[in-house]
Amino acid sequence: MIDWHEVNQTDGTCDECGETIVAGECKRIDGERLCLDCAEARGTDAAELERWLQSVLECVDEDEVPELAECSVRTFTEAGLLTRDRGVVVTLADGSEFQLTIVRSN
Numbered sequence: 090m091i092d093w094h095e096v097n098q099t100d101g102t103c104d105e106c107g108e109t110i111v112a113g114e115c116k117r118i119d120g121e122r123l124c125l126d127c128a129e130a131r132g133t134d135a136a137e138l139e140r141w142l143q144s145v146l147e148c149v150d151e152d153e154v155p156e157l158a159e160c161s162v163r164t165f166t167e168a169g170l171l172t173r174d175r176g177v178v179v180t181l182a183d184g185s186e187f188q189l190t191i192v193r194s195n
């Protein structure tokens with residue numbers, strides 16, 4: 090899970106750009122420790138939206154939307170997709186699979 094508020098209390102380096110990070114000035118995203126610039130470039134909004142989309146789809150009432158009964162919802166990160174996009178992979182009970190990509194338009 091991504092904890093946006095987790096602040097690492099020791100000095101270190103950014104996993105993306107290699108810059109030195111002083112204590113408290115980093116974010117932990119997808120298990121990586123990033124400097125604030127890289128964290129922002131990673132797209133915080135889309136990442137939060139991705140988690141929200143996942144939780145919403147997992148909680149759909151199966152009586153209302155039987156098509157989504159027993160579906161599995163993974164984020165692109167969890168599914169191991171080689172993309173910088175954000176989104177979720179929805180696998181339905183019949184095995185069909187859909188990718189919902191979050192595209193920021195504004």
Ligand SMILES: [Zn+2]
Binds near residue numbers: 103106128
């Ligand atoms: Zn960085």
